Amino acid sequence: MSNEFNIKNIAKLASINLSEEEQDSLSNDLSIILEHVNALSDLKLNSQQQEIFIHPLEKELELQEDEVVESLTHDEAISNAPESKDGKFVVPPSME
Amino acid sequence: MDASNLSIREINSLFTKKELKPSELYSKVFENAANSEAALHAHLTLFEEENIKKAAESDKRFSNGESTSLLDGIPIAIKDNINIKNYKTTCSSKMLSNYTSPYDATVIEKLKEQNTLFTGKTNLDEFAMGSSTENSAFGLTKNPWNTDYVPGGSSGGSAASVGARSSIAALGSDTGGSIRQPASFCGLVGFKPTYGTVSRFGLVAFASSLDQIGPITKTVDDSRIIFSSISGEDSRDATSVINNQLDIPSDNTATIGVIKELMEDGISDEAKNEVNKVVEILKSKGYKVKEISIPIIKLSISIYYLIAPAECSANLARFDGVRYGLRVDGNTSYEMMENTRAEGFGAEVKRRILLGTYALSAGYYDEYYGKALQARKEMIDEFAKTFKDIDYLISPTTPTQAFKSGEKTSNPLEMYMSDLCTIPANLAGLPAISIPTGLSKDELPLGVQVMSKPLSDNSLLDFSEIIENEVQFDGQPKGWL
Numbered sequence: 001m002s003n004e005f006n007i008k009n010i011a012k013l014a015s016i017n018l019s020e021e022e023q024d025s026l027s028n029d030l031s032i033i034l035e036h037v038n039a040l041s042d043l044k045l046n047s048q049q050q051e052i053f054i055h056p057l058e059k060e061l062e063l064q065e066d067e068v069v070e071s072l073t074h075d076e077a078i079s080n081a082p083e084s085k086d087g088k089f090v091v092p093p094s095m096e
Numbered sequence: 097m098d099a100s101n102l103s104i105r106e107i108n109s110l111f112t113k114k115e116l117k118p119s120e121l122y123s124k125v126f127e128n129a130a131n132s133e134a135a136l137h138a139h140l141t142l143f144e145e146e147n148i149k150k151a152a153e154s155d156k157r158f159s160n161g162e163s164t165s166l167l168d169g170i171p172i173a174i175k176d177n178i179n180i181k182n183y184k185t186t187c188s189s190k191m192l193s194n195y196t197s198p199y200d201a202t203v204i205e206k207l208k209e210q211n212t213l214f215t216g217k218t219n220l221d222e223f224a225m226g227s228s229t230e231n232s233a234f235g236l237t238k239n240p241w242n243t244d245y246v247p248g249g250s251s252g253g254s255a256a257s258v259g260a261r262s263s264i265a266a267l268g269s270d271t272g273g274s275i276r277q278p279a280s281f282c283g284l285v286g287f288k289p290t291y292g293t294v295s296r297f298g299l300v301a302f303a304s305s306l307d308q309i310g311p312i313t314k315t316v317d318d319s320r321i322i323f324s325s326i327s328g329e330d331s332r333d334a335t336s337v338i339n340n341q342l343d344i345p346s347d348n349t350a351t352i353g354v355i356k357e358l359m360e361d362g363i364s365d366e367a368k369n370e371v372n373k374v375v376e377i378l379k380s381k382g383y384k385v386k387e388i389s390i391p392i393i394k395l396s397i398s399i400y401y402l403i404a405p406a407e408c409s410a411n412l413a414r415f416d417g418v419r420y421g422l423r424v425d426g427n428t429s430y431e432m433m434e435n436t437r438a439e440g441f442g443a444e445v446k447r448r449i450l451l452g453t454y455a456l457s458a459g460y461y462d463e464y465y466g467k468a469l470q471a472r473k474e475m476i477d478e479f480a481k482t483f484k485d486i487d488y489l490i491s492p493t494t495p496t497q498a499f500k501s502g503e504k505t506s507n508p509l510e511m512y513m514s515d516l517c518t519i520p521a522n523l524a525g526l527p528a529i530s531i532p533t534g535l536s537k538d539e540l541p542l543g544v545q546v547m548s549k550p551l552s553d554n555s556l557l558d559f560s561e562i563i564e565n566e567v568q569f570d571g572q573p574k575g576w577l
Contacts, residue, residue: 005454026443039395082420
């Protein structure tokens with residue numbers, strides 16, 4: 001497995017603005033962790049061809065019926081918004 | 097006898113016989129909290145005032161002989177990543193320091209139906225990511241046995257609360273050992289049920305295929321009572337399962353396996369001795385005990401630290417400063433999100449989000465996340481094969497006793513290693529329990545973990561109770577009552 005990574009690029013993908021100091025320390029931490037998880041690359045797997053389930057009990061996830069059920073009210077849903085107006089979330093412009 | 101030391105069934109018996117009132121016990125646990133909170137910091141919020149009326153209602157039900165629930169009037173603490181309507185849910189993160197939940201988690205709805213009294217919200221590692229409760233944005237929690245040591249994590253506040261008798265029991269969540277490890281470090285029982293048996297609705301998601309809510313209690317029976325109250329299929333959690341329990345023997349016709357890979361290097365002699373002690377007791381009772389090998393267990397940390405961060409990076413994408421939680425201004429929406437996430441998340445959460453983002457990024461997905469999923473599948477298959485001949489698997493819960501505060505904070509990988517024994521049960525969805533069995537030479541608790549096949553939770557609890565009765569661990573931390 002390859003441990004080449006660009007911390008600035010990963011931080012951009014994760015939408016986290018990292019300071020220079022954080023970039024250095026997190027790069028170092030991630031290298032150590034990735035070196036450890038590389039142990040997986042030596043593993044000879046028997047289950048290569050098998051279907052992979054996300055559910056550990058291998059439950060097949062089903063879609064719910066499209067029915068109206070009780071849920072949060074509009075006011076409740078917006079009650080924690082950092083900024084709202086006329087029942088809508090307010091955000092800074094998406095384009096400059 | 098101090099009532100806060102009693103089990104749920106003993107307390108219920110005193111309530112029923114009118115020898116103790118729920119309001120008296122409620123006051124007592126807050127007295128205990130007043131004695132210990134400054135030193136331990138188990139809770140982020142305490143609810144005493146709000147629930148005095150509810151305690152009085154419990155008094156009335158018992159006085160009129162109308163109570164029907166074992167949990168009626170029982171003071172229970174809740175980990176602060178589980179939503180209680182109209183209370184804060186902070187996840188010990190600056191990101192959610194002002195978040196008030198508009199709804200109840202399913203487990204909270206169920207406990208309310210039983211007339212449980214909530215005592216407060218307990219401290220945790222931020223978003224349940226950690227093994228020592230040192231990653232909280234709101235300060236450390238200390239181990240009630242010795243405040244130089246960590247209580248474990250991430251449900252360290254829940255364990256410290258029950259340990260210091262500031263609550264009779266607590267709910268925690270367990271993604272890689274976050275119920276069992278703190279329970280073991282604090283001399284308590286910690287039970288992670290089979291994946292899917294307890295609804296995750298209203299639990300703030302960390303790694304959805306691994307997260308599970310469960311109890312931290314003084315006795316196995318207390319865990320049984322709470323598990324039976326909070327379990328059940330829930331349409332609001334697509335991964336929840338019908339709780340059709342398998343019945344496997346718990347008496348001495350059962351076969352026990354000792355996991356070789358969890359009795360080797362990296363496990364302290366003291367931790368191994370506890371397992372050996374339990375094995376000798378079981379042999380003397382006529383149980384058949386075998387050593388078994390599941391080699392892939394050695395890769396648990398590697399598998400887990402790809403899958404859990406990958407899921408965490410997706411789940412925590414919701415904290416973007418738009419709909420709830422912290423917002424730090426920026427000139428554009430994108431800048432605002434980057435600034436919010438930089439300010440709102442602590443170092444460990446950032447570490448895991450970045451690791452997960454990398455593992456899921458283009459060009460690395462198959463190499464990391466895909467491979468980890470395949471290895472996880474292999475581990476599930478290996479456990480299934482093992483459970484054809486073995487009913488219960490025994491190991492240490494933790495490689496060592498509790499470690500000192502600050503001892504592992506500068507070395508994330510070393511911190512991760514403390515979950516070596518507990519992670520396999522999360523990866524395979526198995527029910528697993530930690531039972532306190534003894535004290536180390538430093539007078540700190542040690543525990544033994546027992547796992548069994550999926551959906552055999554009740555049998556696992558029965559078997560664990562036999563161990564509990566035989567071991568007779570009756571230690572408790574001193575100085576808080």
